Amino acid sequence: MASTHSSGSGVATRTNIQKAALAVGVVFLLVGVLGFVPGITSNYDTLGFAGSNSEAMLLGVFQVSILHNIVHLLFGVAGVLMAKTATGAYNFLLWGGVIYAVLFIYGLIVPADSVANFVPLNVADDFLHLVLAIGMIGLALALKGKNHTARAR
Template sequence: MTGTRRFALIYGILFLVIGIAGFIPGLVAPHTHPAVAVQSWMGLLLGLFAVNILHNLAHVLFGVWGLAASGSEGAARGYAKATAIIYAVLMVLGLIAAFNLNTLFGLVPLYGNDIWLHALLAAVAAYFGWRRPHEYTTRSAA
């Protein structure tokens, strides 16, 4: 399995676990935010990351997508590139409170600790999406 396919598999598993964790009450501390219109399952995952039902479902979808993409090199590379771009945009939106962009127009909380987490997720995904695959050569015995 190539590094990019392994990346997609690991991200898929992580996103799926994080998405499911957002639905476990013991892992989500109570939290409300007046700018977030969708308050279902609203809280702080692990006491750090603002999530709601739409945020959790997005994580589950990214997880399923990652697992599916890990089946081929091309799909894994496309997943990595798309994840990098999407999470970079989400990170920037999280920084902009005007027009409720940091809550994606009141739908999904993107502020606080989510900002640096989205930046980290985007950076790792960009590495795997745009890196040049190493060509492995074998040394001939002398």
């Protein structure tokens, strides 16, 4: 299965699922980088490698750590690389969404001050993970098998 289609002008175009995976991947990369930017991340001086003792807050809302930011960066790289093919894009969106659904449930079960809260996660993270799970799985299912492309103009 070809990853892109030629528009006849020698310009390759992406399928909608590839564009969606690429966009999600780029957002994850941006979030991962912003987690390391003082000011955008409040309490930056408390940014720890892992664990609930990191009190750094991305956008003043989402609890982050160095590990948490690295996970966002890795998800971003995976999204960008997997968006090269329609199958890869589908797998990134579907299985990435499943991972975020598991993280949502994990965040509900694990107490905030527990050693098991190693990423760390707070209530805002939990609900964002639910939104990501629904959004990524929804995109995967809605765009699966639809090889429509937007031609470059």
